Amino acid sequence: MSDSLEPIIRFDHASFGFPGVIALKDISLSINAGEFVGVIGPNGSGKTTLCRAILGLMAPVEGHLHIFDCACDALRCHHRAKIGYLPQKGVVDRNFPVTVLETVMMGRYGALGLFTRPGAKDRAIAMEALSHVEMDKHKDTALGHLSGGQQQRVFIARALAQQPKVLLLDEPTTGLDMTAQHNVIELIEHLHDELRLTIVLITHDINMIRSRVDRLVLLKTRLFASGPPAEVLKPDILSQVYGKDLVITDKDFIIVEDYHHHH
Amino acid sequence: MIELFTYDFMQRSLLAAAMVGGLCSVVGVFVVLRGLAFVGAGTAHAAFAGVALGYLMGWPPLVLAIIFGLATVWITGWVEEKGRMKLDVSIGILYTTTMALAILFIGLMKTYNAEVYGYLFGSVLSVTSDELRIIGGLSVLVLGLIVLFSKELYFIAFDQEMAEASGVPARRIFFLLLTLVALTVVVSLKTVGAILVFAMILIPASTAYQLTSSLRTLTLYSIVIGVTTAVAGVVISATWDVPSGPAIVLLATTVFFISVLFSPKRMKRAVQVHAH
Numbered sequence A: 001m002s003d004s005l006e007p008i009i010r011f012d013h014a015s016f017g018f019p020g021v022i023a024l025k026d027i028s029l030s031i032n033a034g035e036f037v038g039v040i041g042p043n044g045s046g047k048t049t050l051c052r053a054i055l056g057l058m059a060p061v062e063g064h065l066h067i068f069d070c071a072c073d074a075l076r077c078h079h080r081a082k083i084g085y086l087p088q089k090g091v092v093d094r095n096f097p098v099t100v101l102e103t104v105m106m107g108r109y110g111a112l113g114l115f116t117r118p119g120a121k122d123r124a125i126a127m128e129a130l131s132h133v134e135m136d137k138h139k140d141t142a143l144g145h146l147s148g149g150q151q152q153r154v155f156i157a158r159a160l161a162q163q164p165k166v167l168l169l170d171e172p173t174t175g176l177d178m179t180a181q182h183n184v185i186e187l188i189e190h191l192h193d194e195l196r197l198t199i200v201l202i203t204h205d206i207n208m209i210r211s212r213v214d215r216l217v218l219l220k221t222r223l224f225a226s227g228p229p230a231e232v233l234k235p236d237i238l239s240q241v242y243g244k245d246l247v248i249t250d251k252d253f254i255i256v257e258d259y260h261h262h263h
Numbered sequence B: 001m002i003e004l005f006t007y008d009f010m011q012r013s014l015l016a017a018a019m020v021g022g023l024c025s026v027v028g029v030f031v032v033l034r035g036l037a038f039v040g041a042g043t044a045h046a047a048f049a050g051v052a053l054g055y056l057m058g059w060p061p062l063v064l065a066i067i068f069g070l071a072t073v074w075i076t077g078w079v080e081e082k083g084r085m086k087l088d089v090s091i092g093i094l095y096t097t098t099m100a101l102a103i104l105f106i107g108l109m110k111t112y113n114a115e116v117y118g119y120l121f122g123s124v125l126s127v128t129s130d131e132l133r134i135i136g137g138l139s140v141l142v143l144g145l146i147v148l149f150s151k152e153l154y155f156i157a158f159d160q161e162m163a164e165a166s167g168v169p170a171r172r173i174f175f176l177l178l179t180l181v182a183l184t185v186v187v188s189l190k191t192v193g194a195i196l197v198f199a200m201i202l203i204p205a206s207t208a209y210q211l212t213s214s215l216r217t218l219t220l221y222s223i224v225i226g227v228t229t230a231v232a233g234v235v236i237s238a239t240w241d242v243p244s245g246p247a248i249v250l251l252a253t254t255v256f257f258i259s260v261l262f263s264p265k266r267m268k269r270a271v272q273v274h275a276h
Helices: A047-054 A100-112 A120-132 A148-161 A178-195 A235-245 A257-262 B002-006 B008-034 B037-057 B061-082 B087-108 B114-121 B129-148 B150-165 B170-211 B215-240 B244-261 B264-268
Strands: A007-018 A021-032 A036-040 A062-067 A083-086 A166-170 A198-202 A215-220 A222-227 A246-248 A254-256
Touching: A007 A047, A021 A047, A021 A062, A021 A198, A021 A222, A036 A047, A047 A166, A047 A198, A083 A148, A083 B150, A100 A120, A100 A148, A100 B150, A120 A148, A120 A178, A148 A166, A148 A178, A166 A178, A178 A198, A215 A235, A222 A235, A235 A246, B002 B008, B002 B215, B008 B037, B008 B129, B008 B150, B008 B170, B008 B215, B008 B244, B037 B061, B037 B087, B037 B114, B037 B170, B061 B087, B061 B170, B114 B170, B129 B150, B129 B170, B150 B170, B170 B215, B170 B244, B215 B244
Parallel strands: A036 A198, A036 A215, A083 A166, A166 A198
Antiparallel strands: A007 A021, A007 A062, A215 A222, A246 A254
8 A cells, every 4th residue: 555645646526628528527536645546447438638637738627636735727847747657659659760768868858947958867867767667778779669568668767767756657558468568567566666656557457457556546527436446346336337348257357348349 | 163162152152051951951850750841831931921022012021021930830839739720721721821922912013023033932042141141140049949949849849748748848849849940941031942941841851760760860860961962952053054942952852762762760660679
């Protein structure tokens, strides 16, 4: 469980979206320092909106959101630099001409601020981040030449180079083969244990994270459930959210048909 | 041939071509990586409308070119940010509107004005000392701003939303980039003309894109290709008496196709690095 109960992200009856189209409604949720939180829910349940809100890219239309005790509207760039973000695979152009080290160095830019050039210290931080994800040997390799799993490791290193307090990961295993999925999740768990990072992991893969997270947050436009995995992953709760798309096997393996139909 | 280089006009032309070639190729790196090719083409035509209005009203043409160029890129950037319309649609409308204005302004002129056409087709061999100073001044300004904000410009070209999420003031940097594109177009207008200026911005960076997978090397290659083809184009133009703009652009295009054929990236595409 988490080291302390100091909330660093606090949603207080917050709703997000545009007038007439509410993506997330009346969310009250606190994420504490050092916690490992998994966010699950069917397609269109507001997972990505939650992610954008935590990043300070979306202000609540109702209610409040506080990040590091700072109202979301007033979030400044140096606050954002404290959140390391791994976007969904496919959002970033993987053929962009950039090396592994150049990619990870970008993680330093927000923290450095304008007019300051990255120096030897930043390079050392970037190299340390690369060694955390075991990609330091590939620092001069073109990003586009790496496999999907290796690229994900590099993007995690980029987020780590920010020296963040929170690591926000949006579907980090999507599009990876089974071995790479397993390796990436193990890496995230290892980073949580070793660096005492607060981790918010958005995923559709319930089975992959259920034994690793402190808490699961189940979304379906509203906050449907939040608590230890054993409390959230009950057939009656899940079937209310996923409906007939849900299959629970006799070994308690949860299969959500809906996701595979849409991807 | 050597004698050619002793003429003042030739020295001015070569200097102008080198500066414009270098400037366009640096700005081009960000334009290519951020996917703003069409924005630049639209800006060039908007700036030309400013030049035409300047000559019609007797106002300074370059100042009006800057105003028209900046208005176009800022409106485009605002439309993209608000998500009101697809970027290519909004720039397509502005592009044709400003071109219609340019034709209207030229039509309203009572006499034929060869200087206006110089801005449309480019005439590097007739660059004056005063124009050279303006090109030099604006080049220093644009390159200075690029050096100052290079890390942020690279980041927004890579992924603007990720840059913003990481604490970079990405929206302001995006508008800075659009402003730099507009200023570069205006600086280059006299040298290569409104129709061809965008080739000077796109082709060196696109050529370099074929040759490397590193941002730093990409920028370096782009500058070398931009300056070399611009200077060589002027020499070809003066030696064989062909128009300078097409000479520069066709030479750059030839280099681009050669780079596509021999691109190491293309050859290596199938190669994957295996870790562990």
